[in-house]
Amino acid sequence: TGAASGIGRATAVTLARGGAAVVAAGLDPAGLAATVADILAGGGRAEAAEADCSRRDALDELAALTEDRFGGCDVLVNNAAVYPSRPWHEIDEAEWDRVFAVNARGYFLACRAFYPLLRRRGSASVVNVSSITYFLGSTRLAHYVSSKGAVIGLTRALAREAGPDGIRVNAVAPGAIPTAAERLPGRDVERYAAEVLTAQAIKRRGTPEDVAAAIAFLAGDAAAFITGQTLVVDGGWHMH
Numbered sequence: 300t301g302a303a304s305g306i307g308r309a310t311a312v313t314l315a316r317g318g319a320a321v322v323a324a325g326l327d328p329a330g331l332a333a334t335v336a337d338i339l340a341g342g343g344r345a346e347a348a349e350a351d352c353s354r355r356d357a358l359d360e361l362a363a364l365t366e367d368r369f370g371g372c373d374v375l376v377n378n379a380a381v382y383p384s385r386p387w388h389e390i391d392e393a394e395w396d397r398v399f400a401v402n403a404r405g406y407f408l409a410c411r412a413f414y415p416l417l418r419r420r421g422s423a424s425v426v427n428v429s430s431i432t433y434f435l436g437s438t439r440l441a442h443y444v445s446s447k448g449a450v451i452g453l454t455r456a457l458a459r460e461a462g463p464d465g466i467r468v469n470a471v472a473p474g475a476i477p478t479a480a481e482r483l484p485g486r487d488v489e490r491y492a493a494e495v496l497t498a499q500a501i502k503r504r505g506t507p508e509d510v511a512a513a514i515a516f517l518a519g520d521a522a523a524f525i526t527g528q529t530l531v532v533d534g535g536w537h538m539h
Contacts, residue, residue, distance in 0.1 A: 300352040300409060301379035303330025305478035306428065308337070309507035310376055310514050315343030317515060320369045324348045324361055325379060344369075352379040353400040358412040365416065372416040374518040377406040377450075378428040380443075384486075387441035395442045402446035407453060410468075418464045424518045425461075427454050428510075429472040429529060434537040447472075451529050458527030467526040469517040473510045474499070474533025500535025 301307035302323035308330070311321045315338040323334045323345055331347035338345035346368050350357040365372050380402045383394055406427055417423035430447040437444055451470055458468040475481060475495040482488060496502055513532045516522055531539040 300324045300350070300377055300405070301428075302334050303327035304334075306473060306476060306507045306510045307376075307378045308334045309511040310378065311345065312337050312341070312343075313508065313511040313515050314374065314376075314518065315345060316341060317519070319374065320344040320346075322346050322348050322361070322365045322368065324350045324352065326351060352377075352409065353397075353405040355408050355412070358405070358408050361409075362412040362416060365413070371419060372413050373420050373423050375409060375413045375417065375423075375425045376428070376514060376518070377409050377425070379405060380428070380446075382440065382443045384439045384443075386439055390442055398442040399446050399449070402443065403449040403453070406450055410453075410457060414461075414466075417461075417466050420465070422465045422523075423467070424522075425454075425457065425466065425468040426514045426517045427451075427468070427470040428514075429454075429470045431472050431474045431531060431533045431537055433472065434531070434539060454529065455527050462526055467517075467522070469522070469526060470529040471510060471513050471517065472529055472531045472533070472539070474505055474531070474536050476505045476507055476510060478507060495536070498536045499533065503534070505532065505534055 302311045303325040311323045311334050315321045323331050325331055328349050335345040335347045348361055348364055350361045427450050429450040432444045433447040454468050454470040510532050513530050
């Protein structure tokens, strides 16, 4: 999910290069088409699916499409997210609920929708995208930070319950990756980038491909005995 740009697109392309057939889902038709075009240009297999990943009916339809188009599902990557920014005391209930609807409830609903397909495989993987902001307690993002903490809690709980069905559930927590999410209102992007480099042990900016590589690792057979974990991909900013 959230495959139209940034980490989602990089993950879709990375998995396709590894041999996966990909259903790229999200709300931006042009972005999804570009993701699929990248995959097809590399000789991969992909299908775009416009879907509101906060809605149960849309996710049920996405699972049905995946089964119809590719015969099942081995890997679910929950990546869709929204990230409005404002002081915590200015966040109203509607905005709080919208952030949680996409960033937390949507992940739960996606796991519910795809569970029968994943269980049928006998060995399958879910990778949920959290965020370093949960570990840092980042300001002006109280609802986003809270939702990303919920993702880690969900990851741990599902790992326990889905493990007997052969389903591994892990999370990645990306650091400051230069995507649209970084360009928040009122933020001096150049100053922020300098602060990030000062905080990181690795003195370069991370890329969506860095995160995609971690997701592909957790999704694949090399991580066959890893579940319930959160892998922080942030260049050594928060050492978790």
